[in-house]
Amino acid sequence: MEKRLIECVPNFSEGRNREVIDSITNSITAVEGIRLLDVDPGEATNRTVVTFVGEPEAVIEAAFRGIARAAELIDMRQHHGAHPRMGATDVCPLIPISGITLEECAELARQLAKRVATELNIPTYCYEAAAFTPERRNLAVCRAGEYEALPEKMNVPGKGPDFGDRPYDEAAARSGATTIGARDFLVAVNFNLNTTSTRRANAIAFDVREKGRPMREGGKVTGKPLKDENGKPLMQPGTLKATKAIGWFIDEYGIAQVSMNITNIGVTPLHVAFDEVTRAAAARGIRVTGTEIVGLVPKRTLIDAGRYFLHKQQRSTGLPESEIIRIAIKSMGLDELRPFKPEEKVIEYLLEAENTSKKLVDLTCSAFADETASESPAPGGGSISAYMGALAAALGTMVANLSSHKAGWDDRWKEFSDKADQGRRLQDALIHLVDEDTEAFNGIMAAIQMPKKTEAEQAARKAALETATVHAIKVPFTTMQRAYDCFDLLQYVAEQGNPNSVSDAGVGALAAEAAVVGAGLNVRINAADVRHRPDVQQMLADAAELVAKAAQRRADILAIVNNIIDK
Numbered sequence: 379m380e381k382r383l384i385e386c387v388p389n390f391s392e393g394r395n396r397e398v399i400d401s402i403t404n405s406i407t408a409v410e411g412i413r414l415l416d417v418d419p420g421e422a423t424n425r426t427v428v429t430f431v432g433e434p435e436a437v438i439e440a441a442f443r444g445i446a447r448a449a450e451l452i453d454m455r456q457h458h459g460a461h462p463r464m465g466a467t468d469v470c471p472l473i474p475i476s477g478i479t480l481e482e483c484a485e486l487a488r489q490l491a492k493r494v495a496t497e498l499n500i501p502t503y504c505y506e507a508a509a510f511t512p513e514r515r516n517l518a519v520c521r522a523g524e525y526e527a528l529p530e531k532m533n534v535p536g537k538g539p540d541f542g543d544r545p546y547d548e549a550a551a552r553s554g555a556t557t558i559g560a561r562d563f564l565v566a567v568n569f570n571l572n573t574t575s576t577r578r579a580n581a582i583a584f585d586v587r588e589k590g591r592p593m594r595e596g597g598k599v600t601g602k603p604l605k606d607e608n609g610k611p612l613m614q615p616g617t618l619k620a621t622k623a624i625g626w627f628i629d630e631y632g633i634a635q636v637s638m639n640i641t642n643i644g645v646t647p648l649h650v651a652f653d654e655v656t657r658a659a660a661a662r663g664i665r666v667t668g669t670e671i672v673g674l675v676p677k678r679t680l681i682d683a684g685r686y687f688l689h690k691q692q693r694s695t696g697l698p699e700s701e702i703i704r705i706a707i708k709s710m711g712l713d714e715l716r717p718f719k720p721e722e723k724v725i726e727y728l729l730e731a732e733n734t735s736k737k738l739v740d741l742t743c744s745a746f747a748d749e750t751a752s753e754s755p756a757p758g759g760g761s762i763s764a765y766m767g768a769l770a771a772a773l774g775t776m777v778a779n780l781s782s783h784k785a786g787w788d789d790r791w792k793e794f795s796d797k798a799d800q801g802r803r804l805q806d807a808l809i810h811l812v813d814e815d816t817e818a819f820n821g822i823m824a825a826i827q828m829p830k831k832t833e834a835e836q837a838a839r840k841a842a843l844e845t846a847t848v849h850a851i852k853v854p855f856t857t858m859q860r861a862y863d864c865f866d867l868l869q870y871v872a873e874q875g876n877p878n879s880v881s882d883a884g885v886g887a888l889a890a891e892a893a894v895v896g897a898g899l900n901v902r903i904n905a906a907d908v909r910h911r912p913d914v915q916q917m918l919a920d921a922a923e924l925v926a927k928a929a930q931r932r933a934d935i936l937a938i939v940n941n942i943i944d945k
Contacts, residue, residue: 382477383726384437384486385415385563388470390426390448391463391554393419398451399426405447411436413729415674424459425468431725434478438490441470445556446498454525454554464521464528465554471506472560475676475725480644483560484508491558495542499549501532502541505559510540517557525554562642565679566672568628568635569655570714572665579625579634585658586651587623587638590615618654620645631715635670648675649683652710668714677726680706692791694782696775696798738813760815760854760900767861767893768808773886774864775801777871777879784876794875801867804860808893811857815900818853821846847908854900855917858924861893865931872938884939887932894928 392398399419406428407414416429430440445467452466462468470490472483487508495502503520504510513519523531529546531537532555539555571579584591593612594601604612616623620642627634636655640646656666677699684702685695687709695702703720712718721727738746738757746765750757775798781787782794825843829835868890872883901921908914 381726382433383431383475383729384434384478384483385429385431385473385475385725386437386441386470387427387429387473388441388444389463389468390428390444390452391424391454391457391459391466391468392448392452393424393426393459394421401451402426402444402447403428405443406430406440409436409440409443412440415725415728420459420461422459423461424457425461425463431475431729434482434486437472438486441472441490442493442497445470445494445500449498449500449553453552455551457525462518462521462524463554464525465500465556466552467500467556468521468554469505469517470556470558472508472558473563474560475563476678480507480560480562487558487560491556492541494556494558495539498553500542500553501528501539501544501550501555503555503557504540505557507560508558514540517559520557528555562644563676563679565640565643565648565675566638567640567648567651568637568670568672569652569659569666570631570668570670570711571634571636571659572667573634574627574632576625576627576634578662578664579627579636581625582655582658582662582664583623583625583636583638585616585661586618586636586654587616587621588619589613589622617658618646618651621651633667643676643679647682647686648679649686649706649710652683666711668711670715671712671718671723674723674725674728677703677724680720680724683710689792689795692788694779694791694795694798696779696782696795696800696802738816739809756816756819757812758816758819758900759896760819760857761812763854763861763893763896763900764808764811764815764857766889766896767857767864768805768812770861770864770868770886770890770893771801771804771808773882773889774867774871775805777875777882777886778867780879781871781875794871797867797870801864804864804867807860808857811853811860815853815857818846818850822850844908847904848911848914850904851901851908851914851917854897854904855921857897858894858901858921861890861897862924862928862931864890864893865928865935869931869935869938872935872942877942880939880942884936887935887939891928891932895925898922898925 390402399417403414403417406412412430412432414430417426419426432440448466454466457463472487474480474483484507488504491502491504494500503514505517505520506515509515528550532539532546532550533544573579590613593604593614595604606612621638621640623636623638625634625636638651640648640651652669659666680703681699684706687705688695707713707718721731738749738761741749750762778794778798778801782791782798822843825839825846828839828842830839864886868883868886872880875883898921901917905914905918
């Protein structure tokens with residue numbers, strides 16, 4: 379199960395007073411689960427760009443606290459700087475990293491904007507994906523006239539903020555207005571060229587960037603620039619939407635590069651930009667020799683790229699995540715200038731490195747067995763059932779992968795690649811449930827240890843224990859569902875896959891049934907004290923049905939397997 383992560387990049391109107399900056403960032407990092415990635419103050423702009431990441435609830439709370447602290451410490455009546463600005467917190471975008479959509483981030487941004495206006499009395503505009511009107515998607519429209527224009531904009535239809543609109547007052551004068559929104563991740567990337575010519579690098583950049591190049595008479599470089607009726611240059615658009623690019627020469631490397639910002643990786647993914655820059659360079663007799671990613675990227679950027687290049691090779695994409703990322707690195711030459719280390723460049727991996735809590739799935743096989751055999755009641759049958767389910771999915775995935783590149787089956791690679799992808803999703807979900815089952819058990823233990831001296835404490839403890847118990851039922855029930863889902867994959871690869879691996883499909887079926895039955899036992903034993911609940915009764919009935927159906931599915935698959943082996 380993919381972890382839900384959001385990046386937040388608030389811009390605060392203070393870039394000179396380190397004490398103020400530190401106070402704001404301290405209020406942000408005080409929220410549990412927040413990772414501060416970067417603090418970039420600018421003296422000339424008198425502005426600091428802060429970057430942090432975390433799960434949605436933590437990010438929203440941290441953003442609110444940062445905005446509140448900035449409003450306390452920054453008086454916009456005294457602010458001067460080179461960068462356009464409208465408030466103590468000038469802009470605050472939410473950016474989806476993993477497990478969450480841009481649309482969900484937009485709704486969270488609107489909720490945050492409303493809270494900022496209601497609780498902090500700060501006028502707030504919503505922009506980009508969170509905008510309520512098309513024109514306000516553009517930050518420049520929301521910030522038109524900057525801080526100084528607020529007296530004329532507030533309480534004026536079509537100009538006032540989306541939340542907290544009112545006649546201009548003392549509070550607005552001090553804090554200014556804030557613009558909150560949601561946008562996709564911006565990737566900064568340089569494409570290395572086998573030339574030292576800045577002019578040629580620029581030509582390639584102009585070929586591909588969305589803005590394109592100025593149009594000239596006769597289509598010649600030396601022709602007179604063409605202009606519209608308003609005197610503005612006419613532009614020939616480039617081939618890549620949501621990109622900005624220029625060419626430059628880098629003394630450090632002795633090469634020219636096309637330097638690009640991809641402002642929406644949903645519109646133009648990194649691998650699409652790479653292929654298009656490669657095409658445009660080749661048309662001018664130049665090669666792209668590698669790629670340099672500046673800063674951090676979401677994991678999906680590399681996963682999507684790896685899958686794309688595997689598909690071009692007509693290879694299965696149902697591979698381990700690390701292998702898909704390795705294909706992306708090699709395909710785009712991310713390691714040409716220096717070693718590319720995913721653990722240092724991928725946001726999710728940086729966060730995982732900070733999490734020092736021990737996970738069962740990170741243990742070796744023998745260590746996992748030893749941990750299970752210890753005197754502790756967890757991990758127990760629930761975690762083992764989830765792991766057996768993961769192994770069932772892994773076996774089905776393996777057979778699909780082997781089938782995708784079987785000699786003579788070249789025209790079937792996509793068919794089996796899709797099946798391998800299905801298996802990877804099931805495997806990932808079940809691997810996640812290995813630790814979640816133990817965490818659910820620990821939740822019950824925590825509830826049992828709650829104080830129970832007073833009636834109020836007893837009631838709170840009872841409620842917490844029931845909630846934890848129901849969760850401890852839902853987790854193995856989910857394991858049953860995902861493990862049962864493995865049967866479709868296993869039957870398909872048994873019937874249609876590489877016959878030399880059919881026994882692996884059979885073992886997978888046995889493991890899947892064991893996972894369903896084992897997790898079912900945990901559902902039943904955990905339900906002992908809450909059987910009165912209708913939702914628990916339904917899960918028990920559904921669990922019994924899954925156990926019965928799993929036995930039949932296992933028998934059907936083994937019959938197929940034995941028939942093929944005995945031919």
